[in-house]
Amino acid sequence: MTDNASDFANPLMETYSRFPVTLVKGKGSYVWDDQGNKYLDFTSGIATCNLGHVPEIVKEKVEEQLQNLWHCSNLYHIPNQKELASLLTANSCGDRVFFCNSGAEANEAAIKLARRYAQKIKGTDAYEVITFEKSFHGRTLATLSATGQEKIHQGFLPLVQGFQYLPYNDLATLEQLYNLEPAAVLLEMVQGEGGVIPADPEWVQKLAQICKEKDILLMVDEIQTGIGRTGTLFAYEQYGIEPDVISIAKGLGSGFPIGAIIAKEKAAQGFEPGSHGSTFGGNPLATAAGVATVSHLTTSNILDQAAQIADYFDTQLVNLKNKFSLIKEIRGIGLLKGLVVEGNALKIVKKALAHQLLILTAGPDVVRILPALTSSIEEVNECITTLEKVFLEIREKGE
């Protein structure tokens, strides 16, 4: 029994291992705890506060909406929804948007759309969705079944039928797709939770080509990589492909809960009134946050700035790697960074926390760093200085 489990005073279920910190305030790249301590937040709430904490531009738009209407069902038109959908389709290869409230729900919608497209539009009985080993697609029953990690499945058997996992980035096994009749393929452009592993461009292009030849829907899970995280609004843009379905969430509302799928017209035809829905999906407040976030990202130079900061960060991380053999590899695209380390990544994250730097793990031996797209050179330097202290401490203590 863990300490927490014996703590009957805790009214929360034990679904998270929490760090012993209570955060109560945030601004830009910084957060403060209930004791008044300031932390550099290079987690961005796990790739969610891409514009930093409490961005003025989003706050104003949400406050304006708060004065007027908080909720209205999808039985009526919601202007912010249409505006956000137009922004998303104008800035992607997709034509139609469905709104929901989280990443898992976005992938659920994508999986349902794939089945409907195969069965209703193509007239086949295909239902399988090919996903990849080490992938992560969410915690609902269908999305955990889509996830190619056994530890996520444990205790939840039987899984939802209709998923098959192929090795990621493996050109040889892709040929298997010629012998399968799936409804869709679902992949991350960078496997975030799986260890910050970017997709290999040659592999992605081959995958896209097979999907096109066989009329299999190509669906990309951009829940972690989307909304500017990798330097472009969507990571797929850097791969020369056009997915049929894109799932997004996290950064879309700058911290306000919202998810969506963007689909090409062909795939979107799979849904008709009654086939899918959500009470809160596309809620006026959530879509106000989304409109402010996406219009800011697409009309300012923030993505260029973020790409420059990412390059600077890369150089500094390479310098750090040259000083500490503990760092074995640096991976990632844009401001989605992974340091493959010798030993336990969580130990490094805990030590960084003691120095008031928030970073994450991505599996047992990868430290994941996700600065806000708005972070500055000074903030990157602060992160590097703290990491240096942490690595020196580990080296000196022989830990």
Ligand SMILES: Cc1ncc(COP(=O)(O)O)c(C=O)c1O
């Ligand atoms: C790639 C990917 N897909 C899906 C999800 C699930 O998103 P949510 O936690 O909003 O349900 C996540 C969350 O980390 C993710 O990184």
